[in-house]
Amino acid sequence: MSQPDENPPSLLAVRLAELEAANQAYVRYIREKTNQLLEVMGTRALESEELDEEALIEMDPIGIVAQSFQQILAHLNQTIEELQEAKAGERELREFYLTEKMKLATLIESLSEGLLVLDEQNRVVSCNRAADEITQWLATDSLGKTLEALFPEMEAVLRKNACDLQSFELTFRSRQGADRLLSANVTRLRDSEGRAAGRVVTFRDSTEEKRRTELFHRTEKLAAIGQLSAGVAHELNTPLGSVLGYARLLLKDKTLSPAQRAWAEIIAEQVKKSSGIIQGLLRFARQSNPARRCLEQCRINEIIKLTLPLLATEMAKRKIELETDLQPLPPIIGDPRELEQVVLNLTMNALQAIGTKGRVRITTRHAGSRVVMKVEDNGPGIAEQIRSRIFDPFYTTKPLGEGTGLGLSICSGIVSDLGGTLDVTSVEGQGATFILSLPAATEASAELGKSDSRQAARRMGAGRE
Amino acid sequence: MDSREIVEVIDLNILGQVCPACLLVVLKALNDHQERLRSGKTRLVVRTDHRDSTRTVPESARKMGYEAQVKKVDTYYEISIGRKH
Numbered sequence: 001m002s003q004p005d006e007n008p009p010s011l012l013a014v015r016l017a018e019l020e021a022a023n024q025a026y027v028r029y030i031r032e033k034t035n036q037l038l039e040v041m042g043t044r045a046l047e048s049e050e051l052d053e054e055a056l057i058e059m060d061p062i063g064i065v066a067q068s069f070q071q072i073l074a075h076l077n078q079t080i081e082e083l084q085e086a087k088a089g090e091r092e093l094r095e096f097y098l099t100e101k102m103k104l105a106t107l108i109e110s111l112s113e114g115l116l117v118l119d120e121q122n123r124v125v126s127c128n129r130a131a132d133e134i135t136q137w138l139a140t141d142s143l144g145k146t147l148e149a150l151f152p153e154m155e156a157v158l159r160k161n162a163c164d165l166q167s168f169e170l171t172f173r174s175r176q177g178a179d180r181l182l183s184a185n186v187t188r189l190r191d192s193e194g195r196a197a198g199r200v201v202t203f204r205d206s207t208e209e210k211r212r213t214e215l216f217h218r219t220e221k222l223a224a225i226g227q228l229s230a231g232v233a234h235e236l237n238t239p240l241g242s243v244l245g246y247a248r249l250l251l252k253d254k255t256l257s258p259a260q261r262a263w264a265e266i267i268a269e270q271v272k273k274s275s276g277i278i279q280g281l282l283r284f285a286r287q288s289n290p291a292r293r294c295l296e297q298c299r300i301n302e303i304i305k306l307t308l309p310l311l312a313t314e315m316a317k318r319k320i321e322l323e324t325d326l327q328p329l330p331p332i333i334g335d336p337r338e339l340e341q342v343v344l345n346l347t348m349n350a351l352q353a354i355g356t357k358g359r360v361r362i363t364t365r366h367a368g369s370r371v372v373m374k375v376e377d378n379g380p381g382i383a384e385q386i387r388s389r390i391f392d393p394f395y396t397t398k399p400l401g402e403g404t405g406l407g408l409s410i411c412s413g414i415v416s417d418l419g420g421t422l423d424v425t426s427v428e429g430q431g432a433t434f435i436l437s438l439p440a441a442t443e444a445s446a447e448l449g450k451s452d453s454r455q456a457a458r459r460m461g462a463g464r465e
Numbered sequence: 466m467d468s469r470e471i472v473e474v475i476d477l478n479i480l481g482q483v484c485p486a487c488l489l490v491v492l493k494a495l496n497d498h499q500e501r502l503r504s505g506k507t508r509l510v511v512r513t514d515h516r517d518s519t520r521t522v523p524e525s526a527r528k529m530g531y532e533a534q535v536k537k538v539d540t541y542y543e544i545s546i547g548r549k550h
Contacts, residue, residue, distance in 0.1 A: 071496070
């Protein structure tokens with residue numbers, strides 16, 4: 001029989017030792033993994049005295065840190081969602097701003113007014129199509145240039161005025177050398193915090209508008225003076241008729257002494273002169289003209305050719321050369337006699353302006369639907385300050401007795417009745433150019449001309465009866 | 466932060482404990498009261514005198530999506546943790 005081992009370990013003790021070893025291994029594992037996790041959390045490892053084994057197991061640090069990681073993960077997911085939402089919002093916002101930008105760009109480009117955006121140093125940073133068209137710049141020409149280089153006059157105005165400007169006028173010389181009148185507005189540009197960030201300049205070409213306004217005023221003045229003249233002429237005609245009648249009656253009286261007869265003759269003669277002046281006034285007022293106006297298709301070149309020989313003697317006497325450049329033209333509707341008067345008047349004016357020795361040039365062109373005649377002289381020109389008055393009735397620069405001041409106003413009236421315009425350009429000391437523009441006859445207007453002509457003829461016939 | 470919004474304060478006293486054990490204690494509290502803290506009705510106020518905790522605790526809390534403020538009170542620090550505003 002075998003003897004049992006001395007002090008054999010009991011099964012329980014073995015089991016306890018095994019459990020103890022497993023426990024130790026478990027604690028080591030927990031401590032090791034906890035330390036790894038704590039390192040990830042950004043803190044140092046656990047010291048052995050910090051948490052004893054029992055406390056460590058009871059605390060379940062791996063569970064705690066794992067749960068914390070879950071919270072970190074949830075937080076990260078939430079942050080990602082927020083970022084995605086923000087990104088989607090940003091995309092929407094960006095699309096909105098892009099659409100708005102496009103709208104604004106289209107709006108700016110479709111403006112009929114010129115628009116310049118200037119930076120703080122008054123350099124052009126943006127320029128729309130209308131600005132290029134009005135100023136005849138090229139888009140690349142203006143960008144980056146200073147306002148002083150492009151618009152010296154505007155720069156001078158802005159230097160004097162720090163605040164916004166509304167509807168100020170300035171002249172501008174285009175590439176072709178033509179002076180244009182611009183009406184401009186200037187507004188200060190501010191950034192989102194209200195700091196000055198430059199200026200916005202808008203401008204439009206008001207040359208034509210100004211010309212139309214002047215024409216309108218001229219026509220109004222002419223109409224007012226015409227009405228007044230017609231009234232005065234009408235009132236004076238009756239008493240003058242009586243005076244003339246009685247003077248003639250007196251002249252038939254055989255008993256008059258020679259002196260009395262001479263006086264009566266003077267009275268009759270002076271009344272006739274007065275009557276002549278009144279006829280002139282009536283002609284100016286055109287009270288007598290419409291009935292006599294005979295509208296028909298006329299060729300302006302032929303009218304010029306017919307009229308100029310009348311001035312040949314005068315030209316030779318004054319040593320003035322005449323140049324003509326007459327291009328083929330369509331017909332116009334007008335009264336040939338009135339048009340002769342216009343050509344004669346304009347040429348005569350040129351001759352009188354030159355005095356002696358000079359040159360007059362008459363040119364005709366077909367421009368779109370209009371016929372344009374230019375009478376150009378190399379005389380002294382017309383001073384800027386009187387340029388707007390030369391079409392006024394009775395305004396003359398000629399010496400007393402040499403001109404009535406009615407020529408240009410009558411011409412202007414005739415041309416305006418025919419739907420045309422009469423303009424003048426002049427550089428002082430370098431002559432003047434009168435530009436006559438009349439609508440070319442279309443089939444419809446030609447018919448109208450014929451019918452007007454027939455009506456005028458009927459009126460004249462009725463008048464004779 | 467508007468104190469009127471806070472209806473409950475969980476006071477966690479870990480005076481005398483050192484890091485990282487105190488971090489684990491705070492993390493446990495944050496895990497246990499997660500829902501209440503997230504709702505914004507509760508704040509966890511930790512009292513510690515271990516200087517390292519004033520760095521590790523707020524850092525970890527922020528990573529978990531909370532807002533944390535540290536205040537020095539007499540001889541200890543008070544770390545207040547709650548919902549981010």
